[in-house]
Amino acid sequence: MQLALDQRNLDESASPGFCAGRKLSEVDQALLWTLLHEDPECPSRALLDKVARRQIPMAVSLRHLNRWRAQRQLNRRKGRPRRAPCHRPVASGSAVVRVTPRLSFVGVHLFAQWLDQHDQFGPVVAQLQQAIEAYKQAHPGDDFALLHHREQTLRRRLQALFLAPVLGITRLPAFDTHEHPLSTRLGQGYHSSTLSQFLGQLERVGAAEALMPALLPAHAGQIISVDGHMIAYWSRVPMHKGKITMLGRIMAGSQAVIAHDDTGQALCVAYYPPDMPLSQVIVAYCHKVGTATGSVLFVIDRAVNAVALARAFDAQGLGLLCMLDDNEHHGLESFEATQVDTREDGTRV
């Protein structure tokens, strides 16, 4: 690799992976790192020779260099260096601009690049900006940070919240206690307090409703599946309770009703108190989803009050496919059935 001699003119702050030391500047370290990636088995003495051949003065002892290599995990085993039969330089003919020798969650970086490339955050940020503008007009006297955020800031903070679960951060306080690569991904890290305030301000401008259209694809599938998901909540305040399925306990919590289309795309979510039976809210929910997507066929899990529900769906012009509760029939003798088909596995329909 040919390293440009004017590399020292590069912005020194452009290499966040290295901290400039007393003897080795960031660029010196980037150069050493690049040379070592070309030839990881290169002894430190030979490495210094290579640097010298590039006429870059580097006043550093072998011992110091060895320590630096060990610190960066670029050290090699003791003994005579082995020559790799064919070691291809990774970036031949190009000068290093920025090096990050230790990068956690590499895949998340690549995924985020893919998201950027396809402008996945563009519609989300646009929806949010609209909501902020609407809030400003409705509440001209209000003034808080979110109302003044630039598009770039909104995008960065949304990305931080968005990527948190794949970085292993489920709760916001973990931004302060877990190592995360936001600084290498977004160019800056975030503390939980910043993101908590951001979330609070999103709540204030009613971002939930504003962000919901970002879930909708250009063409939603014909058949929409709807199901509820109960999440337990622990509180000392007396709260309304329901059966939290995962824990098998009657306790406080929340009931998320989520719709997916037949391609698996999530379309909508609404939260209800846990004591509210799904059959009481499902018609209004499906009507809302149907209006947003244009789809009118819904599939839901086994339903109680099936006749009432079927009537309500019919009245709204919506289609509902469901399974009859096993307790509501006694087998084939409960029906007057006509055979339509025999399937491949021998079961009769």
Added chain:
Amino acid sequence: MPRADDPRHFVIVEPAEGKPLVYWGTSQVVAALEPTAWPRVYRARTEVQENSFKRMIDHGALDTNYGRKTIVGPDRHQQRARDKREQALAAAHKRVDKQAEALKAKQAQVAASESKGHGKRLAQRQHALAGLDKALQGAQHQQAKLAEQAQALGPPGQRADRDFRKQTIMTVRTLLLENALRAFLAVLLGALHTQVSLERVLSLLFERSGARMETTSQVVYWVNTAGLSAANRRVLGEIVEGLCAMDLREHGQPIRVCLKDMSS
């Protein structure tokens, strides 16, 4: 028994063993789907939703609570209990009134029998009167008990509900992430020769460390393979090849992804 104005249409699948599986749909479903397609469409919901929920719990923080605000309102549990007891109390009132009327009528009959000097009929009526008296006492006792229970509920109480606004924002975030991950995986799988699950991509690629170098002509990412088994290393190699084939770009420069053992 067919119910009056029941809008449901049924499709029954009779398996070799066990109870038949009964699907029902409204007229819109009948118009849109063949009866033989109903079981398949219903089963597809499991893959689409149940498994998606599991994935979102695993890597989307779907089960995490966000926001501690609560909204205090009337206690619905108490209201429901009160409604139920008031309904029972009203029924008990009715029963007492009915029993009292029956008792009164029977007393009149007994009086009539006495005045007319009936022998056997008087005895029969007196016996029936005693039975009605006992039933009235029972109904009154039941009424008193229900009234006591209704009283025990106390004045209308208050109970809190969660303020779901933050939770909804973060769940929308989770759903957006899940949609994006699915789309990313679909593109990646298009460039691979083997099937790889999202969970495997997350554990093999997303969670691994590595290094990054930006040059004037390309951006190189190294994925650390230290500690990987040979099988996982092979799969990761395929994933990396797929990523290279996806034509990823950073600031307009092509991204190259390589494997590297960074353990030493």
